[in-house]
Amino acid sequence: MLSDRRPILLTNARIIDPSRNLDFPGDLLIADGVIREAKQGIGAAGVPEGTEIVDCKGKVVAPGLTDMRAFVGEPGAEYRETFASASQAAAAGGVTTIVCQPNTNPAIDEPAVVDFVLRRARDTAIVHVHPMAALTKGLKGDEMAEIGLLKAAGAVAFTNGAVSVTNAQVMRRALTYARDFDALIVHHTEDPDLIGDGVMNEGEFAARLGLIGTPKAAETIMLERDMRLVGLTGGRYHAASVTCPESLSVLQRAKEEGYAVTASASINHLTLNEVDVGSYRTFCKLTPPLRAEQDRAALVAALASGLVDVVMSDHDPQDVETKRLPFAEAEPGAIGIETMLVAGLRLVHNGEIELAALLKALSTRPAELLGLPGGTLRPGSAADVIVIDLDTPWVRDRDDLKSKCKNTPFDEARLTGRVVRTIVAGRTVYEFV
Amino acid sequence: MNIVQKSSFVLSQRHLLGIEGLSRDEIVGLLDLAGEFVDLNRQIEKKRASLRGRTQVNLFFEVSTRTQASFELAGKRLGADVMNMSTNSSSMRKGETLIDTAVTLNAMRPDIIVVRHHASGAVELLARKIDCSVINAGDGSHEHPTQALLDALTIRRNKGRIEGLTVTICGDILHSRVARSNIILLNTLGARVRVVAPSTLLPPGIERFGVEVCRDMRQGLRDADIVMMLRLQRERMNGSFVPSLQEYAAYFGLNAKTFAYAKPDALVMHPGPMNRGVEIDSEVADGAQSLIREQVEMGVAVRMAVLEALSRTLPNA
Numbered sequence: 001m002l003s004d005r006r007p008i009l010l011t012n013a014r015i016i017d018p019s020r021n022l023d024f025p026g027d028l029l030i031a032d033g034v035i036r037e038a039k040q041g042i043g044a045a046g047v048p049e050g051t052e053i054v055d056c057k058g059k060v061v062a063p064g065l066t067d068m069r070a071f072v073g074e075p076g077a078e079y080r081e082t083f084a085s086a087s088q089a090a091a092a093g094g095v096t097t098i099v100c101q102p103n104t105n106p107a108i109d110e111p112a113v114v115d116f117v118l119r120r121a122r123d124t125a126i127v128h129v130h131p132m133a134a135l136t137k138g139l140k141g142d143e144m145a146e147i148g149l150l151k152a153a154g155a156v157a158f159t160n161g162a163v164s165v166t167n168a169q170v171m172r173r174a175l176t177y178a179r180d181f182d183a184l185i186v187h188h189t190e191d192p193d194l195i196g197d198g199v200m201n202e203g204e205f206a207a208r209l210g211l212i213g214t215p216k217a218a219e220t221i222m223l224e225r226d227m228r229l230v231g232l233t234g235g236r237y238h239a240a241s242v243t244c245p246e247s248l249s250v251l252q253r254a255k256e257e258g259y260a261v262t263a264s265a266s267i268n269h270l271t272l273n274e275v276d277v278g279s280y281r282t283f284c285k286l287t288p289p290l291r292a293e294q295d296r297a298a299l300v301a302a303l304a305s306g307l308v309d310v311v312m313s314d315h316d317p318q319d320v321e322t323k324r325l326p327f328a329e330a331e332p333g334a335i336g337i338e339t340m341l342v343a344g345l346r347l348v349h350n351g352e353i354e355l356a357a358l359l360k361a362l363s364t365r366p367a368e369l370l371g372l373p374g375g376t377l378r379p380g381s382a383a384d385v386i387v388i389d390l391d392t393p394w395v396r397d398r399d400d401l402k403s404k405c406k407n408t409p410f411d412e413a414r415l416t417g418r419v420v421r422t423i424v425a426g427r428t429v430y431e432f433v
Numbered sequence: 434m435n436i437v438q439k440s441s442f443v444l445s446q447r448h449l450l451g452i453e454g455l456s457r458d459e460i461v462g463l464l465d466l467a468g469e470f471v472d473l474n475r476q477i478e479k480k481r482a483s484l485r486g487r488t489q490v491n492l493f494f495e496v497s498t499r500t501q502a503s504f505e506l507a508g509k510r511l512g513a514d515v516m517n518m519s520t521n522s523s524s525m526r527k528g529e530t531l532i533d534t535a536v537t538l539n540a541m542r543p544d545i546i547v548v549r550h551h552a553s554g555a556v557e558l559l560a561r562k563i564d565c566s567v568i569n570a571g572d573g574s575h576e577h578p579t580q581a582l583l584d585a586l587t588i589r590r591n592k593g594r595i596e597g598l599t600v601t602i603c604g605d606i607l608h609s610r611v612a613r614s615n616i617i618l619l620n621t622l623g624a625r626v627r628v629v630a631p632s633t634l635l636p637p638g639i640e641r642f643g644v645e646v647c648r649d650m651r652q653g654l655r656d657a658d659i660v661m662m663l664r665l666q667r668e669r670m671n672g673s674f675v676p677s678l679q680e681y682a683a684y685f686g687l688n689a690k691t692f693a694y695a696k697p698d699a700l701v702m703h704p705g706p707m708n709r710g711v712e713i714d715s716e717v718a719d720g721a722q723s724l725i726r727e728q729v730e731m732g733v734a735v736r737m738a739v740l741e742a743l744s745r746t747l748p749n750a
Contacts (some may be wrong), residue, residue, distance in 0.1 A: 142677075144675075146676040148680050148684050176633050177675070180631050399457065
């Protein structure tokens, strides 16, 4: 085991620590699973014997990413994804902590299932895994789940998956009750009645394709309702996936009111738009749907300004049987955990966002919101660290993906930069050579 | 041996609709009078004649065992003719029907009507339509004055006082008429009142009731002299107000461990009926520091005191 966990010195690196707004050339020393030092000129002389010395040649060293929204199929849909396969994909994408979702079978709505998830992940995953638990029993939206006991068992937040809790009374009581336990509620905001039979963003493009659209208002109305309830209850709330400027202004107002409100955007909505649906590409069928280009641009601007706090993958593995169907009949969802960071680098290379701001939304902010270690390079913190090559161009080939399912909207995409090393708790779990 | 009645306390109002509106002296007067009835009730000869010839109707729109039995015994021991009317609440509609019932009963010339109703304010509405005395035996989530009086009597007999004590009321404050009446009474007599519950079971504005609000047992029970547990209705523990019975018991149940947060000589109370293993564990409910059975005994005495005090103001008294 000693060789497994021998100290690592990353030299000649560009060290970016979004938790402390640091960006400097230097070295980073890891020993015993902990970051010892991050500074200029540690040098090979001052490190413990047996240290693995890695010359980063100017590449970026950053905190490992925390993916706040990734579906893993355990228990119940192991054919779609397991903790083993999801964690391999995560490691290759620079994600050192996966926050898995409760819409499993059975749902993660009892402490015993939380316990199962944590044990399975401990035995089979190569990155950290923390479950979100169901906000309501069976994710049915009518009875609140055991928020106190689930949190004590290890659930890091509470969500109803990709379905809104339509009953405002249930939501009010859940927010009220969760506040006593300082539990975070993560809510997918889409009014199911307004979604109706909609399968993509409402507008000209949907009309031309002859597909039924979903209005942006479906998302904004539910978010607006939730903000009123947060104001009423004082609960801690996180919007699971915002996609349009109308939602952003609701969010802005709530933050100005001083509500404990934060929000995520998925990597898909930040880097793709409705035109990517093209000729009925089902891998681009998502909930909420991909929006118009001006919506995407507004979302990126909100990420850059910090209004949107977190970027997540919304990783949702679907096999060919649920995707190789007419667009309207196909399941929504795309995998993303492995491609999230490099897709985000597109925004950096296009000058739409600073690298440090992107990394903050991928690592520091989600860890802070969930109360998890990680997301920082502060000496003494857990050694969840990644090395990023910003410059090498390459083409995504779905067959190289580690995930069990290959439903990526980035198949054959030209990308620039990639993760070359992922270190979890001081141990290298992925290396690109 | 017959006990000579010393107290000549008279309640200045015709009805007892709530603790709200009673003065400190009136509460103490009722408790003193009730204290005398405790002694009477422990004799073989429990019967008195102060209500002889009077008709008492127990009108219960909501099922009750102990309160109804307690009022029935109280009336009978004072010599009244007692009639019980338990109305299936589903067959009775609010509003006009309630008033019609009141008018009908009124025509039969009772002297005292004891009313329990599932709607807050229903007892007061009925009292306005009736000539005789009305005693509130619990209206919705509003008041249950005789319960608060019997709780106060129980505390006073065991602690020697009420003023200065720390009394913690735990559980479903939102729906509890017992909590409301107790908060008012205990504050009037100078106790320090705390409530402990999850936020979903606390009414908005509760902090303006003159109570200290806590959301966990350790904080709420610290240095408490009296721990008063409330019943949690089963329909409220399945995800609507609290997630489950298990979770409620884990965080808000009184057991030997949580009871230890209170003072070593703290006493525990419960208005009944108990959900054993949910809001209260048997080891505490049946333990040496439990006053739960004594509360039931005090109930009869307090109701006798209320009937007696009201009867002294009745016409022809």
